[in-house]
Amino acid sequence: FLLPLGLTHPHLLFGSVKEHHVTLPNQSEPWDMKQLLVWIRGNMLKERPELFVQGDTVRPGILVLINDADWELMGELEYELQDKDNVVFISTLHGG
Amino acid sequence: MCQVDEEYNGQLEHRGAPRVSKKCVKCKENTAVLIIRAGDAFCRGCFKDYFIHKFRAMLGKNRVIFPGEKVLLAVSGGPASISMLSQVQEGLSRDAPKKLRFVPGIIYIDDGGASGQSMEERKRAVAQLESVFRATNYHYHIVHLEQVSSLPSSVLEAGSSATEKPETGLSYKAAVDHFIQTRKNQNQHSDLSVENGQSHLSSLSMQEVQNEVTSPITPEHTQALQRLFASVRTLTAKEDLLHTLRQHLILHTARTQGYTKVMMGDSCSRLAIKLLSNISLGRGASLAMDTGFSDPRYGDVVIVRPMRDYSSKEIAYYNRMFDIPSVFIPGLDTKAQDKASIQRLTESFVTKLQTDFPSTVSTIYRTSEKLHTACPPQNTNTQLSAKCLLCVCALDTKLGDCIFHLNCNTLIT
Numbered sequence: 001f002l003l004p005l006g007l008t009h010p011h012l013l014f015g016s017v018k019e020h021h022v023t024l025p026n027q028s029e030p031w032d033m034k035q036l037l038v039w040i041r042g043n044m045l046k047e048r049p050e051l052f053v054q055g056d057t058v059r060p061g062i063l064v065l066i067n068d069a070d071w072e073l074m075g076e077l078e079y080e081l082q083d084k085d086n087v088v089f090i091s092t093l094h095g096g
Numbered sequence: 097m098c099q100v101d102e103e104y105n106g107q108l109e110h111r112g113a114p115r116v117s118k119k120c121v122k123c124k125e126n127t128a129v130l131i132i133r134a135g136d137a138f139c140r141g142c143f144k145d146y147f148i149h150k151f152r153a154m155l156g157k158n159r160v161i162f163p164g165e166k167v168l169l170a171v172s173g174g175p176a177s178i179s180m181l182s183q184v185q186e187g188l189s190r191d192a193p194k195k196l197r198f199v200p201g202i203i204y205i206d207d208g209g210a211s212g213q214s215m216e217e218r219k220r221a222v223a224q225l226e227s228v229f230r231a232t233n234y235h236y237h238i239v240h241l242e243q244v245s246s247l248p249s250s251v252l253e254a255g256s257s258a259t260e261k262p263e264t265g266l267s268y269k270a271a272v273d274h275f276i277q278t279r280k281n282q283n284q285h286s287d288l289s290v291e292n293g294q295s296h297l298s299s300l301s302m303q304e305v306q307n308e309v310t311s312p313i314t315p316e317h318t319q320a321l322q323r324l325f326a327s328v329r330t331l332t333a334k335e336d337l338l339h340t341l342r343q344h345l346i347l348h349t350a351r352t353q354g355y356t357k358v359m360m361g362d363s364c365s366r367l368a369i370k371l372l373s374n375i376s377l378g379r380g381a382s383l384a385m386d387t388g389f390s391d392p393r394y395g396d397v398v399i400v401r402p403m404r405d406y407s408s409k410e411i412a413y414y415n416r417m418f419d420i421p422s423v424f425i426p427g428l429d430t431k432a433q434d435k436a437s438i439q440r441l442t443e444s445f446v447t448k449l450q451t452d453f454p455s456t457v458s459t460i461y462r463t464s465e466k467l468h469t470a471c472p473p474q475n476t477n478t479q480l481s482a483k484c485l486l487c488v489c490a491l492d493t494k495l496g497d498c499i500f501h502l503n504c505n506t507l508i509t
Binding site: 048051060061063065068069070072073088090092093 | 137365409
């Protein structure tokens with residue numbers, strides 16, 4: 001399903017494109033954020049994956065907004081994605 | 097006796113998504129959209145009020161800015177300084193209750209020469225920022241880092257206050273009156289009451305007469321700058337050098353253009369990191385000045401940090417929600433490894449700790465607030481020879497310069 005993806009600052013790692021519209025392949029269980037991150041790491045990150053993801057989750061210092069709300073309020077990695085959800089990653093760090 | 101019970105394992109690892117969306121802790125009506133600090137959830141409207149209020153409260157609590165004073169806003173293009181700019185606009189706008197009253201100017205330092213950017217990239221970044229600055233109608237200055245080579249040596253001295261400092265026993269109101277009196281005496285020709293001052297400046301900007309984009313720099317200047325930075329071996333020292341040179345340029349601009357205050361956009365998170373890095377860099381003696389709200393080391397120009405109460409998360413979220421455009425400009429340490437410099441390492445340490453212990457940054461911040469020097473030794477009473485050449489703080493060693501700067505000096509020459 002379709003997912004607009006926004007990036008501020010980490011966009012350098014994604015070929016300097018700030019906005020991406022992403023269609024995730026269909027699967028039987030719903031996609032959650034954890035799987036999305038794995039997918040992004042595999043399919044979109046052009047370089048230096050450790051500047052974006054660390055372990056299971058995003059690197060500390062990267063803010064994640066789902067439909068303009070803090071992902072901490074939505075369950076972070078456990079949140080199940082819906083069609084047309086808007087996900088934004090904002091880096092608050094210096095070096096990235 | 098502790099026992100790990102098999103049944104609990106599964107439940108502990110699974111942090112379920114909240115079934116019911118949280119309500120804002122303030123208005124208790126709207127759905128929360130953001131969590132700040134350790135668990136306070138705010139809705140969009142309450143967050144905006146909170147954010148704006150904090151800025152004015154910060155300026156109101158530390159009463160160092162006088163009405164009608166010229167204040168230079170140091171904007172790097174990053175989220176915190178752009179946010180500061182928008183808060184200043186907010187506070188100065190006509191319909192703000194108890195609006196702030198000072199005369200703002202903006203300075204941007206183009207340090208692309210030091211971080212290896214091409215002239216086109218730098219021009220593009222400057223153009224982007226200029227459009228942001230023009231929208232504010234404030235007077236702005238674009239200064240290239242290469243101009244450091246033409247700074248007079250007076251930059252390295254703390255000036256005396258332009259106005260004679262009244263006794264500290266005076267109340268704020270009396271200090272303001274004193275300030276206005278002194279200025280009236282200085283400006284006999286032009287009538288600079290607050291409203292006139294602001295409209296005067298804004299009409300100047302409209303005419304594009306005074307907006308200063310300083311003369312184009314030659315490639316030789318850029319090469320000289322690059323040689324300077326190349327001679328400094330570690331990224332730690334480079335970052336510190338960059339910071340020092342920036343401060344000098346800002347100070348010089350402030351002095352020549354008549355600004356008596358400079359606002360820097362350091363956020364709470366950034367200052368916590370700065371505090372710890374500075375200790376590692378051997379700058380413990382000047383912590384109060386480096387991270388406090390006001391930095392009086394230069395005497396005639398006081399540096400204030402009104403954003404020091406905001407965490408990076410709050411700033412990032414506000415900018416996103418209310419469409420405040422920030423410009424990303426790659427710097428010395430963009431995409432650098434975690435261990436590339438002391439500053440980067442500290443940043444990585446603090447940020448990681450913050451995710452598991454959300455009160456990390458605020459604890460460091462609160463500690464830094466307590467670092468006051470009772471009677472600042474770093475004022476003009478200290479003889480000039482007893483101050484560090486580069487950072488203008490009182491020397492804390494018996495050697496010729498602060499130990500750290502001694503190293504820095506030998507590396508440069």
